[in-house]
Amino acid sequence: xxxxxxxxxxxxxxxxxxxxxxxxxxxxxxxxxxxxxxxxxxxxxxxxxxxxxxxxxxxxxxxxxxxxxxxxxxxxxxxxxxxxxxxxxxxxxxxxxxxxxxxxxxxxxxxxxxxxxxxxxxxxxxxxxxxxxxxxxxxxxxxxxxxxxxxxxxxxxxxxxxxxxxxxxxxxxxxxxxxxxxxxxxxxxxxxxxxxxxxxxxxxxxxxxxxxxxxxxxxxxxxxxxxxxxxxxxxxxxxxxxxxxxxxxxxxxxxxxxxxxxxxxxxxxxxxxxxxxxxxxxxxxxxxxxxxxxxxxxxxxxxxxxxxxxxxxxxxxxxxxxxxxxxxxxxxxxxxxxxxxxxxxxxxxxxxxxxxxxxxxxxxxxxxxxxxxxxxxxxxxxxxxxxxxx
Numbered sequence: 471x472x473x474x475x476x477x478x479x480x481x482x483x484x485x486x487x488x489x490x491x492x493x494x495x496x497x498x499x500x501x502x503x504x505x506x507x508x509x510x511x512x513x514x515x516x517x518x519x520x521x522x523x524x525x526x527x528x529x530x531x532x533x534x535x536x537x538x539x540x541x542x543x544x545x546x547x548x549x550x551x552x553x554x555x556x557x558x559x560x561x562x563x564x565x566x567x568x569x570x571x572x573x574x575x576x577x578x579x580x581x582x583x584x585x586x587x588x589x590x591x592x593x594x595x596x597x598x599x600x601x602x603x604x605x606x607x608x609x610x611x612x613x614x615x616x617x618x619x620x621x622x623x624x625x626x627x628x629x630x631x632x633x634x635x636x637x638x639x640x641x642x643x644x645x646x647x648x649x650x651x652x653x654x655x656x657x658x659x660x661x662x663x664x665x666x667x668x669x670x671x672x673x674x675x676x677x678x679x680x681x682x683x684x685x686x687x688x689x690x691x692x693x694x695x696x697x698x699x700x701x702x703x704x705x706x707x708x709x710x711x712x713x714x715x716x717x718x719x720x721x722x723x724x725x726x727x728x729x730x731x732x733x734x735x736x737x738x739x740x741x742x743x744x745x746x747x748x749x750x751x752x753x754x755x756x757x758x759x760x761x762x763x764x765x766x767x768x769x770x771x772x773x774x775x776x777x778x779x780x781x782x783x784x785x786x787x788x789x790x791x792x793x794x795x796x797x798x799x800x801x802x803x804x805x806x807x808x809x810x811x812x813x814x815x816x817x818x819x820x821x822x823x824x825x826x827x828x829x830x831x832x833x834x835x836x837x838x839x840x841x842x843x844x845x846x847x848x849x850x851x852x853x854x855x856x857x858x859x860x
Contacts, residue, residue, distance in 0.1 A: 479682045481760040482538065484767055485752065487774030489534045491835055494784050496528030498831035501792030501806060504814040507823050512734055514727055520824060522730050529737055532592055533748040535777075536668050539596055540675020541682060543603055556604040558858075563600030565859050569782075570594040577785040579809040580793070587658045587809045590645070593781075595663035599672040606673055614673055621670030626742050629716040649738045660810065664739040671745060690757045697753030704746030708732060714742035769839055775846040778860050783841065784834055791830050 500508065506516040511525035547555050570593040575584040606614050625647060633640035633648050644650040644661045652659040681692045707714040709732075717736045722728045735744035759767075773780050789806065796803035799820065805812045820826050849857050 480771065481756055482541065482682065483771050483774035484759045484763070485534065485756055485774065486538055486777045487770030487772065488755070489531050489538075490773050490777045490780050490784075491770065492528055493531035493535075493781075494788070494835055495827070495831045496525065496531065497785060498788050498834065499524060499528075499827045500811060501788045502795060502826040502830040503823065504818050504820060505823075507827075509813045514722065514730060514734065517730075519726050519730065522734075524824060524827065526730075526733060529735070529744065530748055530751065532663075532668075532737070533671055533740060533745055534752045535592070536596060536599060536671040537675035537678070537749055537752065539600070540603070540672040540677075541679045543600075543607070543672075543676050544679020544682075547607070547679075552608055555607050559600045559607065560604035562859060563597040563604065566593045566597030566600065570597065574782065574785065577782075577789060579811065580789060580807045581809050583809040586656070587660060589810065590659060590661040591663055595665060595668045596672075598665050599669045602669045603672055603676065607676070611677060615677055618670045618673035618677065621666050622674065622745055623742060625666050625670075625739065626714055626716070647739060662738060667740045667745065671740070671749070674749075686760060690760050693753045693757035693760065697750045697755075697757065700746045700750030700753065704743045704750060707743050707746070708735075714746075715744065716741065772839065772843045772846050776842050776849065776860070779845045780838055780842055782860075783838055787834050787837065788830055791834070792826075795826055795830075 499511070506513065507521050510516050511521050514522075543555065543559060546558055550558065570591060571588050574593060575588055578584065578589070606617060609617075628647060631643065631647070633643040633650055636643050641652040641654075644652055645664060646666045647664050649661050649664055652661060681689050683689075684692065704714075708719050711718045715736050717734060719732050719734075722731050733747075735741055735747065737744055740748075793803040793806050796806060796814075796818075800818055802815070802818075805814050845860075849860075
C-alpha cells in the first residue's frame with residue numbers, strides 16, 4: 471500500500487458537509503410538511519414522484535454518517551493506543567446517547583413528554599455502535615471484518631423473525647433488529663434505529679480507513695471500484711428479489727412508479743440492498759470529491775468540519791420555523807409540540823406541499839453557515855479535549 475504523510479483528508483469533510491445538508495432536507499420535511507408528505511412519503515399508494523424522491527435522497531445521510539464515524543475512529547487510532555481509542559469510542563458513545571435522551575429529544579418535541587416517550591434514533595444508534603467499537607478495536611482486523619460482514623450481510627436472514635414471537639424477550643429483538651415500542655415501567659421507548667446493521671456499517675468504515683492514507687490516485691481507484699461494486703451487487707439483488715430486503719421490487723402500472731418501487735429500500739433497519747446502494751453512491755462521490763475544487767465547495771467543507779454542531783442547532787431552528795409557519799397559516803401548531811411530532815389535523819394543507827419544506831431547508835442551511843464557520847475556526851485554533859465531542 472502506497473502510504474502518504476498524515477494530513478487532513480478534505481474529501482471526507484466535503485462528503486460529511488454534503489451529507490448534513492441532505493439530512494437537513496429530511497428534517498425540514500418533518501416540520502414543514504403535512505399529510506402523507508410527512509407520514510407516508512414512500513408509500514406508493516399515496517405519494518408522488520417529487521415527494522418520494524425528496525424523502526428518498528435523504529436516505530443517504532444515516533449510513534454515510536455511520537461509515538464516516540468508523541473512518542473517524544481509524545484517524546483517531548493513528549495517534550492513540552488501543553486503550554485510549556477504546557476509551558474515546560466508549561465515552562463518545564455514552565455522550566451521544568445522553569444527548570439523544572435529553573437536549574436533542576426536547577428539540578425534536580418541544581414538549582416535556584419526551585421524557586416519557588424517548589426515541590432510539592440516529593444519535594442513539596451511533597452511540598451504541600461506538601460503544602461496541604470500543605470492544606471491537608481490540609480484535610485483529612480480520613476478526614472485525616468477519617463481525618462486520620455477519621452483521622451487514624446476514625441480518626436480513628432473520629427478517630421472518632418478529633418480536634411478537636419471542637414473548638418476554640421481544641424487547642431485545644426490537645433493539646437489535648425490528649423497530650417498535652418497548653414499555654419500561656410506564657415509559658414508552660420508541661426504537662427507530664435497531665442496532666445490529668449499524669454496528670456493522672461503522673466497523674466497515676473503521677476497516678476502510680487506511681484507504682484514505684493512500685496516494686490520491688490509488689485511493690480514488692479504490693473508492694470508485696468499491697463503490698461501483700456495491701452498486702452492482704445492490705442492483706442485482708434488487709432486480710432478482712433473491713435476498714437483501716423484505717420489501718420486494720414489483721413492476722407497477724406506470725414507469726415512474728416502477729422506478730420508485732425499485733428504489734424503495736427498507737431503512738429501518740437498513741437492508742443489505744439499502745446499504746449497498748447508499749455506501750456505493752457515497753464511495754463514488756468520495757472519488758469525485760477527492761481533487762482540488764472551486765469555491766462552491768467551501769460551505770460544504772465548513773459544515774463537514776463541524777457536522778455535530780450543525781446537527782444540534784438545525785433541529786430547533788427547523789422546528790421553530792415549522793411552528794411559526796403553521797401558526798401563521800392555520801393559527802394552530804399543536805401537532806408540532808408533542809412527543810412524537812404527529813400528523814397534522816384533517817383539512818390542514820399547504821397549497822404548495824413541498825415549497826415550505828424546501829424554503830425552510832435552504833433558509834436554515836444559509837443561516838447556519840456563519841455559526842458553523844466560526845465554530846470550525848475555534849476547533850482549528852484550539853485543542854481543548856471537549857472539542858472532540860462536538
